[in-house]
Amino acid sequence: MTTSDPVNSDAPRVGLGWDRHRLEAGRPCMLGGLRFECDRGPAGHSDGDALLHALCDALLGAAGLDDLGTMFPDTDPLWRDAPSRVFVEAATAALQTRGLRVLSADLVVVCDAPRLSPRRAELRDALAILLDLPADRVNVKGKTTEGRDPDWLEAQAVVLVGPA
Numbered sequence: 697m698t699t700s701d702p703v704n705s706d707a708p709r710v711g712l713g714w715d716r717h718r719l720e721a722g723r724p725c726m727l728g729g730l731r732f733e734c735d736r737g738p739a740g741h742s743d744g745d746a747l748l749h750a751l752c753d754a755l756l757g758a759a760g761l762d763d764l765g766t767m768f769p770d771t772d773p774l775w776r777d778a779p780s781r782v783f784v785e786a787a788t789a790a791l792q793t794r795g796l797r798v799l800s801a802d803l804v805v806v807c808d809a810p811r812l813s814p815r816r817a818e819l820r821d822a823l824a825i826l827l828d829l830p831a832d833r834v835n836v837k838g839k840t841t842e843g844r845d846p847d848w849l850e851a852q853a854v855v856l857v858g859p860a
Contacts (some may be wrong), residue, residue: 707860708799711758713750715851720848725810727849728803728819728836729781729826732810733777738849741770741777747805747836748780750851751823754801755787759794788843797860800833808848812838 711747719725723737726745750839752764761767768775768783791797801823805812814837824831841848 708858709758710854711754713753715746715749716850717746734810745780746851750853752783753852754855796857797838798827799856805850806839806845
């Protein structure tokens with residue numbers, strides 16, 4: 697089937713994103729565009745926001761576009777220490793050019809620190825604003841590694857997109 701097939705032109709699309717960053721002393725801990733108080737933060741070429749990286753890959757995947765690393769390579773000095781929200785903004789703009797919009801997002805963060813629960817509502821609201829969605833269309837869950845992998849932070853995202 698082609699993308700111009702009228703039968704499937706309104707069909708929703710699903711995207712899945714995943715990212716993992718090593719936690720490093722002295723790095724700010726960015727998650728979902730928010731800075732968390734923590735003695736270590738995700739290492740990365742940009743700000744290391746694994747949650748937004750996973751979200752970006754989910755958005756790009758749902759639109760049938762290249763992944764985050766292809767669109768924003770870590771070999772490009774332009775993206776050095778860049779806030780990851782610019783990647784999500786570019787991904788949502790790319791969706792719009794394809795006549796698509798985000799309908800919902802579900803995200804999971806796996807780490808032992810920082811704890812998400814004290815700021816979960818704030819995180820959810822920030823992501824909803826970034827995606828131009830009501831907060832009840834965005835969910836964020838925090839899971840721990842039960843002490844088995846405390847030096848890493850992992851994020852997963854699933855998005856549903858549909859016609860704009």
